[in-house]
Amino acid sequence: MIKQYLNRTQRLFVFFLSAAVLVAACSKNNDGPSDPPEEEEEEEVVDGISGDLTEVSFQAGESYDVVGDxxxxxxxxxxxxxxxTLEFQEGPNGEAWFLEVFGSLYILGEENDRVVLTPSEELLASSKNQGIGQLWGGIIGTNTAGDLVIQYADILHAGGTVREENAMAQAATGGGGELSAGDASYALYYVREDGQRQDGIFVLTHSHIAFTPDDAIRINGGTILFTYNRFEVTGGTGGDAVNIKAGSSGDFAYNFFYNLATNGLKSADTGPGVSGALETNFYNNTIINSGYRRAEPGRGAGLNYESDAYGKVYNNLLVNNRFGLRFVSGEDEPRVEEIGYGYNWYYGAVQSILDEVYPTDATASVGLIxxxxxxxxxxxxxxxxxxxxxxxxxxxxxxxxxxSGNGSIATDPLRSNIEPIPDGADFHLSAGSPALTGGFTDFGPVHENYVSLDGQLTFTPPAPSEFFGAFGTN
Structure with missing residues (x-):
C-alpha cells in the first residue's frame, strides 16, 4: 500500500490545529462565557512528494508517491x-516526472531490501503502457552532479517525455541540452562535459533496468563502474542498453542483457565529454536475443566499439544476437590497435546468425573483424x-x-517482439556446461577502485572469470 506524506509546513499546521482543538475542549469546563473560536483557514494537504529532496526525510522500507519533478x-x-519505493504518478496534464541530480545521489538498496523506482499502478494498467516505458521520466545526472551511486535498485518503465523545463532539454546536460522537449528520455543519464567538473563516480551494481523507449542509459563522460546488473527489453525501434560516449572510462562486467533493440554495450568517442580517452572494458557479460528491433539496416551488435573507443573485451557470452562483436569500419572506426579481444562465446540457432558473428558484406554492418x-x-x-x-x-x-518473416537477418532485421524474460528462466550455467572454463583472466581493470567524493564508499571491479558470460553455476 502506498503511503501519503506531509511536508514540514503541513506537519506544523496539523500540530497547531490539534493544539487549538485541545485548548477549546478544555475551555468548556470554565464557568464564564467564552468567545467562539476563530475559524482556522484550511490549508490544502497535498499527497506525495515533489521538489527538493533534501527536505524529504526518507525512511527505510517506506513508500512515497512522486507527484512532481x-x-x-x-x-x-x-x-x-x-x-x-518511489511510485511516480502521472501529472495532471499527462506529465512524466523526473528525478534530476545537480548534487550527489546515493540509492543504497540491499540484496534482500531493494529500492524500487516505478510508475503508479494506474499508469501500468493504462493504455500508455506499451511495454517500452515512457511512464515516468528517469534519473538525470547533470553537469554539476557529483556522485551517482545506485545499488540493488529496480528502475522500471522510465524514459518519459521531456518538457522544456527539464534538465534534459537544458544546457545542464551538455551543450544546448542532450534532448529536446517532446523527446523520449533515458532511464539514466550522466554527463561530464568538456570544460565542466570531471570528478565523481557513476556506479550501478546489482540493479534491474527494464522497459525503456530508447537508450536505457546514456553516459557522456565520467568514471564508470557497472557490475552485476540485469537489462531487459530496452529500446523500441532503436536504442542501446548502455550507450557510452566521450570522456568515459571504466569497467562493465557480469551484466546480463535480454531482448534489446540494439547493442548491449556501445562505446563511441563522440558527444560533449572530453575526447581522446574513452577506455572501457567489457568482460563476462551475457547478451541474449538482441539487436533485432533496430529499424536501420546493419545496426545492432551485442558489443560495439567505434569512433576512437578502445578497451578489453573478453569472456562474453553472446546468444542469438543480430551481430557479434563489432568494430565499426570507415571514418568512425575505434582504436583497433588498442583493443584486446577474443575468448568470446557465440551461439546461433540458425545459420543467418552465425553468418554475422563477425559482420560481413551481407549486410550494411560490415565491421573490421x-x-x-x-x-x-x-x-x-x-x-x-x-x-x-x-x-x-x-x-x-x-x-x-x-x-519473424522469412528468418533472414539481412532482409528481415526488424522484430516486434518486446517480450520480457520468460517466467522461470535461469541463465546460470549447468554443472556440465562447456562454457564453465576457457575464459581469459590475465588482464586488469581500467580503474583499481571507484571511490565516492566523501570517501565513504569504495567499489572494486571484480576480477574476470574463466567461465563465459555473467553467471557461473548456482
Missing part, C-alpha cells in the same frame, strides 16, 4: 535507503554451426529462438 540541489547530497588485417578473427573465440556450442543454461533453451 524531484531534484537533488547542487552541492547537496541525498541518500535513498534500502526498501524505499575478419575484414581488415588489423583485426583478425580470434582463434580463441568459440563459434560453431547452427545449434552447436549450446552454453547449457539451467533453464533456458536457446534453440527455440525464431525470427
Amino acid at each position: 524531484i531534484f537533488v540541489p547542487e552541492g547537496a547530497s541525498v541518500t535513498i535507503p534500502a526498501g524505499v 575478419g575484414n581488415d588485417p588489423r583485426a583478425p578473427i580470434p582463434t580463441t573465440d568459440i563459434v560453431g554451426g547452427p545449434g552447436e556450442n549450446d552454453p547449457e543454461f539451467v533453464n533456458f533453451d536457446p534453440s527455440t529462438f525464431v525470427f
